[in-house]
Amino acid sequence: MITESAVKYLKANLGTENIDIAIVLGSGLSFLEDNMEELRQVKTSDIPDYPASTVVGHKGTISTGAYKGKNLMILAGRVHYYEGYSYDEVVFPVEILAGLGVKKLLLTNAAGGVNKNFGPGTIVALDSYIAPFSPDYKIPVQQPYSQKLNGLLEKAGEKAGVRVGRGCYAYMTGPSFETKAEIKYLRLLGADTVGMSTVPETVRAKELGIEVACVSRVSNFAAGITGKPLSHIEVLETAKDSQEGFISLLKEFVTLL
Ligand code: HPA
Numbered sequence: 001m002i003t004e005s006a007v008k009y010l011k012a013n014l015g016t017e018n019i020d021i022a023i024v025l026g027s028g029l030s031f032l033e034d035n036m037e038e039l040r041q042v043k044t045s046d047i048p049d050y051p052a053s054t055v056v057g058h059k060g061t062i063s064t065g066a067y068k069g070k071n072l073m074i075l076a077g078r079v080h081y082y083e084g085y086s087y088d089e090v091v092f093p094v095e096i097l098a099g100l101g102v103k104k105l106l107l108t109n110a111a112g113g114v115n116k117n118f119g120p121g122t123i124v125a126l127d128s129y130i131a132p133f134s135p136d137y138k139i140p141v142q143q144p145y146s147q148k149l150n151g152l153l154e155k156a157g158e159k160a161g162v163r164v165g166r167g168c169y170a171y172m173t174g175p176s177f178e179t180k181a182e183i184k185y186l187r188l189l190g191a192d193t194v195g196m197s198t199v200p201e202t203v204r205a206k207e208l209g210i211e212v213a214c215v216s217r218v219s220n221f222a223a224g225i226t227g228k229p230l231s232h233i234e235v236l237e238t239a240k241d242s243q244e245g246f247i248s249l250l251k252e253f254v255t256l257l
Pocket of ligand 1: 110111112113172177178194195196219220221222223230235
């Protein structure tokens, strides 16, 4: 997709020079802006050609501002493959970041805990992913996640008093949650968390030379672990409950950059 108009719009309406890192926040994770100075914000619906999110809890804004001297860009709300968008549409925000010269990207997602040690509220820095049923990816990525940024996430966790696990994310296309049998299978494949986002963005960002880290926030045990049915509402509620620790972690993380 052509990002020229979108890039031009953002340059005119946000502080897009010398961004230290862009952070993408998923379901129920729209915050952080409260703590930034020189905050500027646009609605994604006002950005030319930007795909519209249809999911509850995705507010659809892009903000820039400074936190402790670090220039941040926060993307709140994104679109998913399961909403009917193409790969090109899902990675459109990443293309814009590249167009703005952004060099580092922290992706976040809400995920199910496949590893039985990763219950609701656990934060997991990803060191790999699997995409067993995924549609088209342009390149296989051998080292998708930056070890350097993962090291900073770990250090930030120590400072904030928040446990940061490490793991492998299973990307599922959705829209439905997985079956028990699928989770058993994903566990056999080595997955620690499961969700429906961030892998296309990772692949495209790497292709464009952007350094990427990704954090899963576990909102629920994956199917079949507790016997209770899963719901999007539960995902949003846990995101809210574990928000404080996660904000502390992010604040420490960006200051370490
Ligand atoms: N499965 C898939 N996606 C998810 C889950 C899950 O259990 N929780 C949050 N997003």
